[in-house]
Amino acid sequence: LTILGIESSCDDTAAAVLRREPDGDTQILSSVVVGQEALHRDFGGVVPEIAARAHAVKLDGCVVDALSEAGVSLSDIDAIAVTAGPGLIGGVLSGVMLAKGLSAGLGRPLIGVNHLAGHALTPRLTDGLPYPYLMLLASGGHCQFLIVRGPDSFSRLGGTIDDAPGEAFDKTARLLALPQPGGPAVEEAALSGNPERFALPRPLLDRPGCDMSFSGLKTALLRQRDQLVEAEGGLRQSDRADICASFQAAVCDVLTVKARRALKTYLNESPAEPAFAIAGGVSANQTIRASLKALCAEHDVRFTAPPLRLCTDNAAMIAYAGMEQFIAGHRDDMTLTARPRWPLDRSVAPLIGSGK
Numbered sequence: 001l002t003i004l005g006i007e008s009s010c011d012d013t014a015a016a017v018l019r020r021e022p023d024g025d026t027q028i029l030s031s032v033v034v035g036q037e038a039l040h041r042d043f044g045g046v047v048p049e050i051a052a053r054a055h056a057v058k059l060d061g062c063v064v065d066a067l068s069e070a071g072v073s074l075s076d077i078d079a080i081a082v083t084a085g086p087g088l089i090g091g092v093l094s095g096v097m098l099a100k101g102l103s104a105g106l107g108r109p110l111i112g113v114n115h116l117a118g119h120a121l122t123p124r125l126t127d128g129l130p131y132p133y134l135m136l137l138a139s140g141g142h143c144q145f146l147i148v149r150g151p152d153s154f155s156r157l158g159g160t161i162d163d164a165p166g167e168a169f170d171k172t173a174r175l176l177a178l179p180q181p182g183g184p185a186v187e188e189a190a191l192s193g194n195p196e197r198f199a200l201p202r203p204l205l206d207r208p209g210c211d212m213s214f215s216g217l218k219t220a221l222l223r224q225r226d227q228l229v230e231a232e233g234g235l236r237q238s239d240r241a242d243i244c245a246s247f248q249a250a251v252c253d254v255l256t257v258k259a260r261r262a263l264k265t266y267l268n269e270s271p272a273e274p275a276f277a278i279a280g281g282v283s284a285n286q287t288i289r290a291s292l293k294a295l296c297a298e299h300d301v302r303f304t305a306p307p308l309r310l311c312t313d314n315a316a317m318i319a320y321a322g323m324e325q326f327i328a329g330h331r332d333d334m335t336l337t338a339r340p341r342w343p344l345d346r347s348v349a350p351l352i353g354s355g356k
């Protein structure tokens, strides 16, 4: 089974070819990702209209490159998997339209994939995790704990009620005039910092459940920064490092405390081979990774984190999720719609414009 995956829901245009052998062995034959960072840099964030245009321009070439890198032609493709949401609607539409065209032209099945399902199923592609496993998806746009039960079956245990942690890293970097994306810059600055110098809030820890909040951190940091600037006439290198370290420690604490609760709920189900996976750009953070790894070791739970190129947005994960869903009998047709919102644990998704 050879499957083409297409992804265009945010600011990466991507196409990939995956092949599954009859024995179940699955190989990524190609995974092409064209980023748009340079296009959005001057605006301090992704501009939806610019992203949509860039996807429309780049998608065809991405697919051609993915096919040629994989050494296959269009006629070798058995099915087409495409991100149908959630995401920036213009970009998602570009991908869905292209996938529909290919599906109709080639007479091959079409599978609309939830972008988050792509992230959530990646540990099966990389580590062959058996269902059910616990997942923390922490990125620039999302943060949630999921029990992944099957290719189309997810239980959401909780998530952020405001900002995503990656977004918080990015805002912190902006506040301190560090480069974007903020995650790597803040992590590096934190290396030489004192994580206990500033007492930053750990919101919602006293509340039961796995919901989290990261937006208050930004306000607290802003206050600290302004106080320092006033007292010292500017920020010293060591102040920056201490702020970054204190911020990172706060995020890490919140994720770890909530992960402990999520793990408890998950382990209550007595999974045969318990496993915990993290994905999303924030999973690149070594402090967070080490803390969650230690938590898993404490509970005798297998811990995995897919390699970063498969954690951040890519089309191999969409092809993989599409493949599992295809094998499970899932098919879409020309009525497939692009969805700006598409919660993972509800199988019937709202249509464009119908809000949450």
Ligand code: ATP
Pocket (backbone or CB within 6 Å): 010, 138, 139, 140, 141, 142, 165, 166, 167, 169, 170, 181, 182, 183, 184, 187, 280, 281, 282, 283, 284, 285, 286, 311, 312, 313
């Ligand atoms: P989504 O996939 O949810 O729509 P996204 O595409 O922005 O969002 P990713 O590409 O998975 O998310 O991750 C990017 C985010 O990860 C950025 O916010 C970035 O700051 C953060 N990030 C990257 N590396 C690190 C790191 N080492 N530490 C913390 N955060 C990091």
Ligand code: FE
Pocket (backbone or CB within 6 Å): 115, 119, 139, 312, 313
């Ligand atoms: Fe993503």
